[in-house]
Amino acid sequence: MYFNDDHMKIKDLRVHSIALADPPLRSSYGLHAPYALRTIIELESEDGIIGINETYGGEVPAAALRAIREKIIGVDAYRLTGVLNPDMKNRKRPGLDRSQTYLVPGENPSDEASRTYAALEVACLDLIGRATGTPVCDLIGGRVRDKVSFSAYPFYKHAGGGGEGSDRREDEYGEALTPEALVLQVKKMISRYGFGSVKFKGGVLDPDLEIETVKLMYQEFGPGVPLRIDPNSAWTVETSVRVGKALSVELSNGGYLEDPTAGINNMASVRKQLKAMNIDTPLASNVAVTCFADIPPSVASDAVQIILCDHHYWGGMRQVQHLAKLAETFNIGLSMHSNSHLGISLMAMAHVAAATPHLTYACDTHYPWQSEKDEVVAGGKIPIQGGCVTVPEKPGLGVDLDYDQLERGKSRYKNVPYKKRDDEAEMRKHVDANWKRVLPRW
């Protein structure tokens, strides 16, 4: 049996910029705009099979994908690595401590090659999966679990469900700017999706109020529901240690303290001071450690005990699997990071999670914040039940594009003024005309 050179050759790459309504969520970055941005890609083979994927939105990621188009036309989908080897060791980085701390996720210039490669890798895997009748997770080594756990992801938020003018979405959760309102939000999420753990976005209110919020959650849900808080580097080392101490009980039992402060050195210092107090709450990160080059200094200083992987910027699914083995080897936990996303990314996250034995925590997802009205997956939003996404038996990612919905997302993108995420600008517009992201703030 011999095969010719056209076996699974890429004929076309189509890049679609879309906008989706997003509620006014708060974080240390500022305020989510009324629309989040995503890019949907289609990769078509010579025999007309179409692989799809979803990645970061706005002009920059779409331009990077378009720029690489000529290079991948004619390439065998199975041989992407040889053409676009994600050479992360050659990434030029201004300094380890820069990392993603000061940047909106998805727009770190030093990650661009990895993000572009990842976007295409997943589309290739979807294409191969459709052509061979195989789910993506099985193409990359085989599922080790049939369900992937996700966490509830509560945010402090203003009133509103996202969208503008006549395109406003229903505000399912209402305003939540106090500890009590936040706990109500989590209760609603848990009752709707059955989440078994909570990742709470902090770095918004005074640390004492955020401590109170976590304590209220712990009172409400008990030690059976692991709690995490992620202030996105909003705190000094001193504040981080103070919060870690105040929440030493609440963040144990499978929880963690995520990126309390900026950079590997500060994280290591927080860890050291907590350990000296016999507090073993692990520190997690998706900003101090965002690429393989960050790992040796982090290991050497015990800065980060849990890495949040994300195939979108770590260079794809196989790079996440490498990361997981590395983490297992060095006794580092592995969780998963999320940005605002739709169902294609959710399924890609579920597939890579399914094929990664050493995934030790429930994954993050913003998915419950997105509206059915914006979903581009045929059949509407993917169910999360018992806190889990079921790993599909269908070929590829297991989801198809709804082309009408895609057109609506594209036309929304054309009509809205947002072409780049800018949470600071939104804060200035709606909350405080002089607001700036200051790290550390407290």
Place this chain on the structure above:
Amino acid sequence: MYFNDDHMKIKDLRVHSIALADPPLRSSYGLHAPYALRTIIELESEDGIIGINETYGGEVPAAALRAIREKIIGVDAYRLTGVLNPDMKNRKRPGLDRSQTYLVPGENPSDEASRTYAALEVACLDLIGRATGTPVCDLIGGRVRDKVSFSAYPFYKHAGGGGEGSDRREDEYGEALTPEALVLQVKKMISRYGFGSVKFKGGVLDPDLEIETVKLMYQEFGPGVPLRIDPNSAWTVETSVRVGKALSVELSNGGYLEDPTAGINNMASVRKQLKAMNIDTPLASNVAVTCFADIPPSVASDAVQIILCDHHYWGGMRQVQHLAKLAETFNIGLSMHSNSHLGISLMAMAHVAAATPHLTYACDTHYPWQSEKDEVVAGGKIPIQGGCVTVPEKPGLGVDLDYDQLERGKSRYKNVPYKKRDDEAEMRKHVDANWKRVLPRW
């Protein structure tokens, strides 16, 4: 498009023990027996496609494969990981320094699960490749090179080409028990195969004679041909440092000093002493570091600068890819280990090497020591030209079984008394009735 449950289901596993003639090669383990042992496996799917592979020989590995047969019948070849997750973190190991130092490769009990998984993983990949028309290297991420470099692998040896009685093989290289004879052997290998580097098996003669051998090679081939010496842990730390110093020029230029002494602590001590003399010859290992659990202590003590991977015992091709990324991350070089093997293993080594970006040295191979008469691959021995194996474009591993040759190998296995590699016994039989493997010897 939906697929049923029978997609790529495994219907049968057949395990064939074979013997192949092997010349009387010497190492610190002793003397190679007249026959080396291998296991050939066939994995047949419901639709009659057969994936093949080659692994360690003799009774123990074959029994481990037969023992797992019931567990994998009915499994989807794409989903092997979920069924036989190579859980290397749970390996029971008597102590890090035991490693493979005192054991014949392929018979370390703590590696058994990894070896068995690897044998099946590669057969599954061959099966999937044949079913989908895809070369194995492209199934696991895609080739990053079209040719894979191998090193010449000279040994001190006695006269004889392997085999016994009327089944003797031609002695292509003759006796080589002096520095001069060893260099002649290398010249012959290079002229026949075009190797661009030399991995020389030491630990056999007095270290001063082995130093002389390397110096003679360097005189003969010059700095353009990287040289390595591997005494299989035969030396003390002191002797290792002495040899490293004596060969500081000859082992630079892309060469290395492989497992001069036993265990991570001793290796670290050799490294430290050489560095103190400004000698930066890297230390390589396939006995001090043989599994992921060995890596953290090795990294912490800078014991090993180059790891020799081997999909046969590291848990398969994907685990080797994980290892490579880990090595790249920690600035560790990657080379590849070999045991006596035939063409199926050679092709599997070439495929994993082709799909591993961070492979920084030419691979080892015993293949030139094996005879065409013993090859089980249809069409005879795989060519090595310019020191390289060409990565095939054919589906799967790219080689088919010659069933007549397989039958000859099986009947040879039945008729010879060797059922387990025992290089000490061979030494006692042919060289020195009282010989024992003593580490360190010098």
